[in-house]
Amino acid sequence: xxxxxxxxxxxxxxxxxxxxxxxxxxxxxxxxxxxxxxxxxxxxxxxxxxxxxxxxxxxxxxxxxxxxxxxxxxxxxxxxxxxxxxxxxxxxxxxxxxxxxxxxxxxxxxxxxxxxxxxxxxxxxxxxxxxxxxxxxxxxxxxxxxxxxxxxxxxxxxxxxxxxxxxxxxxxxxxxxxxxxxxxxxxxxxxxxxxxxxxxxxxxxxxxxxxxxx
Numbered sequence: 001x002x003x004x005x006x007x008x009x010x011x012x013x014x015x016x017x018x019x020x021x022x023x024x025x026x027x028x029x030x031x032x033x034x035x036x037x038x039x040x041x042x043x044x045x046x047x048x049x050x051x052x053x054x055x056x057x058x059x060x061x062x063x064x065x066x067x068x069x070x071x072x073x074x075x076x077x078x079x080x081x082x083x084x085x086x087x088x089x090x091x092x093x094x095x096x097x098x099x100x101x102x103x104x105x106x107x108x109x110x111x112x113x114x115x116x117x118x119x120x121x122x123x124x125x126x127x128x129x130x131x132x133x134x135x136x137x138x139x140x141x142x143x144x145x146x147x148x149x150x151x152x153x154x155x156x157x158x159x160x161x162x163x164x165x166x167x168x169x170x171x172x173x174x175x176x177x178x179x180x181x182x183x184x185x186x187x188x189x190x191x192x193x194x195x196x197x198x199x200x201x202x203x204x205x206x207x208x209x210x211x212x213x214x
Contacts, residue, residue: 045077048147053078055154057106062091064113091117108142108150110134125150156213163210167203174199 052059060081061074070084083094095117098105107114107121110130115137118124126138129145142149178195181187 041073041076042147044146044148048151049077049079051148051151052154055151055158057154062086062094062107062117064088064091088113088116092120095120106150106154108147109138110145125153156210159213160210163207167206170202170206171199 061079067084074082105121106123108125110127112133115133119137124138126134128143
């Protein structure tokens with residue numbers, strides 16, 4: 001696609017300066033046009049990185065692209081650590097090295113070259129706009145192609161885990177407190193039944209608070 005655009009662009013330049021396309025050497029050594037092709041950085045990239053940092057995470061740019069390009073992109077979005085010009089197996093090695101250092105690694109990717117690293121990471125997040133290979137290898141698929149969704153998914157998972165722990169604490173608390181009383185004959189069966197029902201209502205109500213997550 002890029003090559004086709006480049007050819008079309010050169011032919012358009014040639015048509016604008018003469019009746020027929022000419023070779024560069026026929027242009028007296030002077031350039032008639034410049035074609036620059038680059039991946040545009042999404043406007044939400046820097047915001048997404050900032051949100052990840054607020055969660056206590058350290059973002060790392062792991063890419064097979066040219067180092068100069070990778071470092072430029074990293075500076076634009078606020079990433080300090082860049083690992084560039086790596087092959088798919090190298091990405092896996094980097095993930096395993098970080099895990100060996102005792103870190104929990106979350107990998108976000110969308111390409112075929114990311115599939116192996118996504119499967120190796122503790123948490124693999126595939127962009128829904130990416131390749132099928134990446135989606136199949138990941139633990140979670142982000143429907144939108146927006147990195148901010150990754151931060152939201154992590155916040156939601158933390159909120160969910162906290163809710164689960166809270167539910168378990170209160171559920172066990174009710175039972176620990178009520179069992180000795182019931183064994184000693186000091187707890188009316190009607191009250192015990194009401195307490196158990198209230199415990200279930202509390203767990204459900206507490207869990208429903210997740211619906212308000214934004």
